[in-house]
Amino acid sequence: MAEEKTGRFPDPHEFQVPPELEGWEEMYPSHYLFSEDRGEWESGQFWYQDKIHAPEPMPPLDLIFQEAWQIALSQYTTRVFCIPPAQGIAQRMVGCYMYICAIAPPPDEIIGEKAQLFEKRVFHVFEHYDELWDKWLAKFKALGEEMAAVEVPKGLPKYVPDDEVLPAPTGCYVSYDLIECFDKLVNLMFKGWQYHFEMLNLTYLAYLMFADVCRKLFPGISESAIGKMVAGAYVSMFKPEEELCRLSRLATSLSGVADVLKSEASAEEKRNELEKTPEGKQWLEEFEKAKDPWFYVSCGSGWFHYEGSWITNLEIPYSYIKGYVERLGKGETIERSLDEIDKQRDQIVSEYRALIKTDEDRKAFDDAYNTIRTIYRYAEDHLFWVEHWFHTIWFDKIRNIGRLLVDSGMLNEVDDIFMFNRYEIPELLTEVATGWALGVDIPMRGSYYKAKAEKRRKILDAAKKWIPVPALGVPPEEVAEPFTIMLWGITTDKVKEWLKGVEAPKAEDVSEIKGFASSAGVVEGPARVLKLLKDIVELQAGEILVCPSTNPSWAPVFTKIKAAVTDIGGLTSHAAIVCREYGVPSVTGTGVATAVINTGDTIRVDGDTGVVTIVKRAG
Numbered sequence: 228m229a230e231e232k233t234g235r236f237p238d239p240h241e242f243q244v245p246p247e248l249e250g251w252e253e254m255y256p257s258h259y260l261f262s263e264d265r266g267e268w269e270s271g272q273f274w275y276q277d278k279i280h281a282p283e284p285m286p287p288l289d290l291i292f293q294e295a296w297q298i299a300l301s302q303y304t305t306r307v308f309c310i311p312p313a314q315g316i317a318q319r320m321v322g323c324y325m326y327i328c329a330i331a332p333p334p335d336e337i338i339g340e341k342a343q344l345f346e347k348r349v350f351h352v353f354e355h356y357d358e359l360w361d362k363w364l365a366k367f368k369a370l371g372e373e374m375a376a377v378e379v380p381k382g383l384p385k386y387v388p389d390d391e392v393l394p395a396p397t398g399c400y401v402s403y404d405l406i407e408c409f410d411k412l413v414n415l416m417f418k419g420w421q422y423h424f425e426m427l428n429l430t431y432l433a434y435l436m437f438a439d440v441c442r443k444l445f446p447g448i449s450e451s452a453i454g455k456m457v458a459g460a461y462v463s464m465f466k467p468e469e470e471l472c473r474l475s476r477l478a479t480s481l482s483g484v485a486d487v488l489k490s491e492a493s494a495e496e497k498r499n500e501l502e503k504t505p506e507g508k509q510w511l512e513e514f515e516k517a518k519d520p521w522f523y524v525s526c527g528s529g530w531f532h533y534e535g536s537w538i539t540n541l542e543i544p545y546s547y548i549k550g551y552v553e554r555l556g557k558g559e560t561i562e563r564s565l566d567e568i569d570k571q572r573d574q575i576v577s578e579y580r581a582l583i584k585t586d587e588d589r590k591a592f593d594d595a596y597n598t599i600r601t602i603y604r605y606a607e608d609h610l611f612w613v614e615h616w617f618h619t620i621w622f623d624k625i626r627n628i629g630r631l632l633v634d635s636g637m638l639n640e641v642d643d644i645f646m647f648n649r650y651e652i653p654e655l656l657t658e659v660a661t662g663w664a665l666g667v668d669i670p671m672r673g674s675y676y677k678a679k680a681e682k683r684r685k686i687l688d689a690a691k692k693w694i695p696v697p698a699l700g701v702p703p704e705e706v707a708e709p710f711t712i713m714l715w716g717i718t719t720d721k722v723k724e725w726l727k728g729v730e731a732p733k734a735e736d737v738s739e740i741k742g743f744a745s746s747a748g749v750v751e752g753p754a755r756v757l758k759l760l761k762d763i764v765e766l767q768a769g770e771i772l773v774c775p776s777t778n779p780s781w782a783p784v785f786t787k788i789k790a791a792v793t794d795i796g797g798l799t800s801h802a803a804i805v806c807r808e809y810g811v812p813s814v815t816g817t818g819v820a821t822a823v824i825n826t827g828d829t830i831r832v833d834g835d836t837g838v839v840t841i842v843k844r845a846g
Contacts, residue, residue: 236726238270239699244322247689251323254287254683256650259320274319274326274699275717278795280530282775284323284690287648287683288625289531291413292618293318293325294649295420303424308349309341310432313710323690326699329708352429353598359426360605367422367612374415374620379408379627382634383663402660405631409656412624413649416617423613428710430606431799435709437599438798440591445579450798451747451835456576456596458746458807459568460604463611465808467524467537468782470517471544472562475551477513481506485552494545520616528778529614532645536619537780546764547783554768554787561786563809571810607804615780628656635659636673643680697725716743716797716816724818737823737841741814742792744837745803748812751831751842752789754824771832773824777802785809790832792820792839806834814839 239261244251252260261269281293301315314330332338352359380401391397438453478484484507487500501507518538526543527534537544551561576596583589629644637655638644647655655676662669706712706719755770757763766772768787775794778801785791785805789812793802796815806813812834820839824830827845 234726235701236273236696236698239274239319239321239326240266240270242321242696242699244695245689245693248322248686248693250682251686251690254323254646254648254686255285255290255320256648259290259318261319261321269319270700272317272328272330272700273702273722274328275715275722276695276697277318277325277327277715279715279776279800280528281325282795283531284687285320285325286532286645286687288645288652290320291416291649292420292530292614295417296423298417299420299424300428303428305341308352308429309344310349310428311338311342311345313708316710321699322693322695323687324695328700329711349429349432352426353433353602356426356602356605360608363422363425363609364612367419367609367617370415370419370422371612371617371620374412374419374617374624377408377411377415377624378404379624380404380631381627382631383659402664405628405660406653406656408624409628409652412621416621419613419617423609426602426605427609430602431710431713433595433599433602434799435713437595440595441579444583444588444592448579449744449747449835450837451744452575452579454745454798454803454807455747456572456579457599457603458810459565459572460607460808461565462604462608462808464607464615464805465563465782466611467521467544467780468547469562470521471547471551471783474510474514474517475548475555475561478510478548478552479555481510483507484510485556488545488548488552489556494541497545523616523619524611524780525615525618525778526780529618529780532622532625532642536615536622538619539623550787551783563786568808568810606799607801607808610801628652632656632659632676635662636671637676638673638680639677640680643677643684646680646683647676698722702726713797713799716795716800718816721816721818735844737819739841740817740819740823740839742817742820742837742839743796743798743803743815744834745796745798745800745815746791746806746811746813746834748790748810748834749831750789750812751829753845754792754826754828754830756821756824756826758821771830773820773830775821776800777805781805782809785811790814790834792817792824792830792832794818794820794822 240263280296285293297316297318304310304313305315312332314333317328317330319326333341383401383405387400391400434457437457438450441448441453441456478488483504484501487497487507490497492500498511501511522537522544525534525536526540554561580589580592583592625644626641629638629641632638632644632655633641637659644652658672662671702722706717706722711717750771752769752771754773755766757766757772757774763781763784766784766788769789772784772788772791774791776796777791777793782805786809791802791806791811791813793800793813793815794817796802798815800815802813802815812832814832814834814837817839824839824841825845828841829843831840831842833839
């Protein structure tokens with residue numbers, strides 16, 4: 228770690244990784260590595276770990292999503308909507324972890340050129356958002372269906388069938404199909420992410436513009452008050468949870484169904500039992516209707532192949548339903564209280580609007596408010612369709628290719644395909660296609676690829692045990708880039724703490740931590756610290772969730788927790804948005820919550836001030 232007096236973090240070109248990670252560079256494309264030919268520029272930037280999109284070591288093929296968003300996010304900022312001072316976000320890999328930097332503003336003349344295009348393009352989207360959203364959703368669903376329709380060869384036949392030769396040869400065969408299907412899947416993924424950012428940056432921008440108007444009109448207004456003004460959205464990301472609630476209520480109305488669902492049996496056993504009665508069959512029919520598309524939600528973030536989705540792990544939705552049915556039996560409400568959220572929002576908006584003195588200021592407030600209320604839901608609405616539904620389809624198709632590579636003797640396990648980046652897989656497929664085309668008894672390099680996959684798995688496992696520095700390069704005197712603050716939660720004070728080496732203080736020495744006041748309210752209760760995705764099942768009703776960051780698929784737990792505290796994330800991060808939507812107090816971007824709070828500690832979460840107090844240590 229750099230000394231405070233140096234005023235900088237380790238140079239990215241001199242930084243060393245543990246010896247257990249030797250060979251990690253081979254896993255990623257060369258343009259993702261710090262390089263001497265870009266050395267002067269790279270050394271002068273401030274790079275920080277992207278713990279929102281890449282909190283864990285990066286499997287090579289899963290990097291495709293990061294590649295895609297780097298281009299998409301950046302181009303919409305710089306070339307499409309032309310946000311005047313903003314530029315893109317650059318990415319680099321170090322020891323299997325991803326670091327990013329917000330590129331400095333362009334020269335004044337470029338800012339001036341962009342400003343002229345910005346007003347014309349951006350405000351048109353704001354004014355026509357509803358109709359544009361309908362077009363976007365239709366376009367994106369069509370893209371997902373196109374990906375689902377991609378045919379991956381099930382195998383390489385000894386001889387092509389007669390109907391591909393007679394009465395006339397088809398002209399190309401399985402050797403071509405194998406290579407084409409992967410290329411097509413890659414192209415569709417990149418197109419999906421181009422669509423992903425079609426209006427996403429504008430959602431964050433609208434929030435920033437509204438917050439700026441509020442701060443000017445109401446000096447001293449809290450961030451939680453601003454957040455409360457925009458809460459209350461009917462969005463697709465919450466639809467999977469709403470479907471679980473619907474199915475749970477249906478179960479309690481059908482004779483015998485609730486008893487089956489409350490049992491400790493497996494999902495398959497419950498299904499078999501429900502098939503025995505008319506009521507059970509009726510419930511299963513509704514369950515099947517909900518699965519497509521709403522169970523195409525990741526069990527985690529949607530960013531990693533090993534997370535799985537509800538559709539591939541039905542134990543997850545069945546476990547949530549079990550909890551809901553039990554709570555309904557106790558007379559509890561399981562749905563989020565949208566009416567109450569709407570009521571609170573309208574009340575606070577009315578109170579602040581009444582403070583405005585002039586018609587001009589009132590119009591500025593109304594315009595900014597109407598814009599954010601219109602477009603705000605996009606931040607969570609499109610999230611389901613891209614990072615969950617679309618990614619689930621992708622993972623299924625890629626595993627089909629992996630299965631063929633296993634059958635061809637090139638890999639040991641289906642998921643070994645994720646140990647190769649998107650530039651390497653065409654090599655594997657070309658070798659398989661070539662060996663098939665050459666005839667029989669052709670030696671293949673299966674042992675080479677199997678050994679490479681095994682080596683890379685060991686490197687990724689070693690990387691999980693390593694805690695890299697939070698940043699590299701030269702920190703800015705002040706972190707001012709708005710998306711860095713609002714989405715990632717990186718602030719000037721946080722960077723200063725990193726420079727002092729304060730990212731992991733001793734737990735017993737800490738009684739209070741601070742972060743963003745992301746969702747209003749003050750509560751006290753027992754903490755449940757969850758550092759791993761699989762541990763979400765341990766969360767109990769009435770506890771306060773403490774985690775690195777929340778995942779969208781965790782929506783079902785937000786109706787039973789008291790509050791949420793995260794290490795990372797700003798005011799427009801998922802954790803902040805979902806807590807506001809569920810009326811759950813939240814403090815995000817504390818940096819150290821999971822390091823200094825232990826499960827069982829009694830903590831007080833103040834979502835109005837951004838302060839978390841450790842009231843009493845467990846045991």
